[in-house]
Each structure stands twice: as structure tokens, then as C-alpha cells.
Amino acid sequence: MTQQLTAYPVWDRSVRIFHWLNVFCILALIAIGVAILNDKALGVSNDGKLLLKTVHVYFGYVFTANLTWRIAWGFIGNRYARWQSILPFNAEHRTQLSAMVTGIKTGKPVGFLGHSPIARFMVGLLFLLMTAQATTGLVLAGTDVYMPPFGNSIKEWLASDPLMVGSIKPYSKEGIDEAAYKEMRETRKPFISLHYYVFYLLLAAIILHLLGVLVSELKENNRLISAMFTGKKVFSEQPFDAE
Ligand code: HEM
Numbered sequence: 001m002t003q004q005l006t007a008y009p010v011w012d013r014s015v016r017i018f019h020w021l022n023v024f025c026i027l028a029l030i031a032i033g034v035a036i037l038n039d040k041a042l043g044v045s046n047d048g049k050l051l052l053k054t055v056h057v058y059f060g061y062v063f064t065a066n067l068t069w070r071i072a073w074g075f076i077g078n079r080y081a082r083w084q085s086i087l088p089f090n091a092e093h094r095t096q097l098s099a100m101v102t103g104i105k106t107g108k109p110v111g112f113l114g115h116s117p118i119a120r121f122m123v124g125l126l127f128l129l130m131t132a133q134a135t136t137g138l139v140l141a142g143t144d145v146y147m148p149p150f151g152n153s154i155k156e157w158l159a160s161d162p163l164m165v166g167s168i169k170p171y172s173k174e175g176i177d178e179a180a181y182k183e184m185r186e187t188r189k190p191f192i193s194l195h196y197y198v199f200y201l202l203l204a205a206i207i208l209h210l211l212g213v214l215v216s217e218l219k220e221n222n223r224l225i226s227a228m229f230t231g232k233k234v235f236s237e238q239p240f241d242a243e
Contacts, residue, residue, distance in 0.1 A: 003236040010113050011231045012078045018070040019228055022130075025063035026206070032056040033199060046171055050145065053170075057141045064134040071131075079243065080114040086127075088120040096120075099240050111222065113239040119216075122209055129202045136195040143188040145170045158184060 011019075032052055035042060039049050074083040084092060096117040103110040115123055142150025146168065155168045157180055164175030173181075217224045227233045 005234045005236055006238075007232040007234045008113050008239065008242055009231055010080050010233050011227060012081055013231070014073050014077055015070075015081045016228055016231060018066055018073070021066045022063070022070075025059050025066065026130075026202075028059045029056060029063060030199075030203070032059065050170055053145050054147070057137070057145065057147050060134070060137045060141065063130075064138065067130055067134055071127075080241075085114045085241070086120060087124045088117070089124075093117055093120055096240065111220065111235045111237065111239040113233060113235075113241050116216070119212060122205070122212060126202075126205055126209060129198050129205055132194060132198045133202060136191045136198070139188065139191045140195055143184060143191070154184065 032055055035044070036049070036052050036056065039052070044052065073081055074086065079085055084090060087093070096112065099110050100112075100117050138149060141147040142154045145151070146155055152165075155165045156162070158168060158176050159165045160175055160177040167175040213224055216222070222233050222235060223230075224233065233239075
């Protein structure tokens, strides 16, 4: 017997555009990040390194602007786009978790239109890691290649003379006060360490996210993947969190 399937709208246009632009930026940032990490093995010259970092930062700006927009959209978007329905550890999440557990125990699994309670842990972690990567990245852009938003302030900090600010360039010691430079490199250390370790954590989280989506798509047959294109998921029974 064929089951009657109903399509429910869930992901609004802003969420879908954010998602695919985010995927594109992260892939580009990872690819260029890996090249920066392996610059010596790849035989990249100083100019090449500077170019890699500059392009990485431009993708980083798009990534950060898109993420900032999504963070704001979490306060104004539809019910399923809002933080209250996305992040774990709130009252709604606890209710969903217990409904899920009861469903498993009674052999009648419940479906979720928005993120499932398990997916909410994953999505919360992804947003946390991406925010950390955007924040540390902006600091590195300023302290490594003197790019906005902090580049000019960093140059003013490092200049041996206020008139030399304009002559400070990446990978050159011209116009730089040695003591201030050392101090700046010390200050940026925790940011580069975080950017480096969060990169690996993000890679692991992305792989888990993809596996989770794939397993859910195959097991629940709810067209989860196409929902990020069409905005709609299908269910044979009314999902737990449908309006
Ligand atoms: C998903 C987001 C991102 C990933 C996966 C990523 C990945 C990486 C990796 C693997 C490196 C090499 C780290 C090292 O040399 O130790 C790197 C370096 C760098 N990243 Fe990112 N990045 C991201 C976002 C950003 C953003 C948003 C910006 C700035 C707008 C940025 C700016 C930089 C800069 C300036 C460097 C060079 C740092 C240095 O060598 O001192 N990154 N990134």
C-alpha cells in the first residue's frame, strides 16, 4: 500500500541561500587554508603565500557577512529558522528529546519538521565553531596581512613613527618598531592556535553533519537533502513540531 505523503514548508529562502553560500565559502576556505598550512611543502613563494592569504581573507569576508546575516535571521526568520528552534538545551529541546525517546520506546518514532533534537546538538556546535573561525580569522587578517577591520589599527600600533604607517606592508620590516612587533606576535598567538584547532574540529563536525543527513535521508525517507533546495520536507504522519 502506498503511503499518503504531505509536504510541509520548513526552510525559508534566507536559510537556503545562507546554507549553500556557506557550503561554497567553507569549501573554498578549507582548500586555501590547507594550501597555507602546506605552503613550504608546495614550494609557495612569499608573494604566493601573500596571495593565498589575501584570497582566503576575501572568502572569509563573504563567509563572515553571510554568517552574521544568518545570526540576525535567527531572531526574525520563520519559526524553524529561529535560535529557539535550532539551539539545544532549552525547554522546547527537552520536550522534543522526551517525545523522541518515548517514540523509540513505543516503536512509534516521531518525525520533526525542523532539526531533530539530535541534529540540534550538531547544528549548535557547527554555529559555535563557525563563529569562532570568523572571529579569529578577522583578527588574523589584521595581524598577518594588515587587512580590515583591524589592519589599520595594527599598523598604527607597529609603526616606529606615525608617519611610517603608510609604508608598513606584510612580510616587510620597513617602518616597524621591533618591540611592538614582538608584542603583537605574542598577542595573536592564541588566535592563530584557535583558528588552527577549530579548523580540524570543524572538519570533523562537517563530516558528522554529512553522515547524519545521509543516514536520516536513507532511514526516514523524508527528502531532507532536497528540502535545502525546495524548502519542503515530506511526512506520512504529522511531524511533532508542525504548526
Ligand atoms: C570555515 C572557515 C575557515 C576555515 C576552515 C579556515 C582555515 C584556515 C587554515 C587551515 C589556515 C592555516 C592555519 C595556519 O597556518 O596555522 C588559515 C589561516 C588564515 N585564515 Fe582562515 N579559515 C576560515 C575562516 C577565516 C576567516 C573568516 C578569515 C578572515 C576574514 C580567515 C583568515 C585567515 C588568515 C589571515 C590566515 C593566515 C594566518 C597566518 O598564517 O598567520 N580565515 N585558515
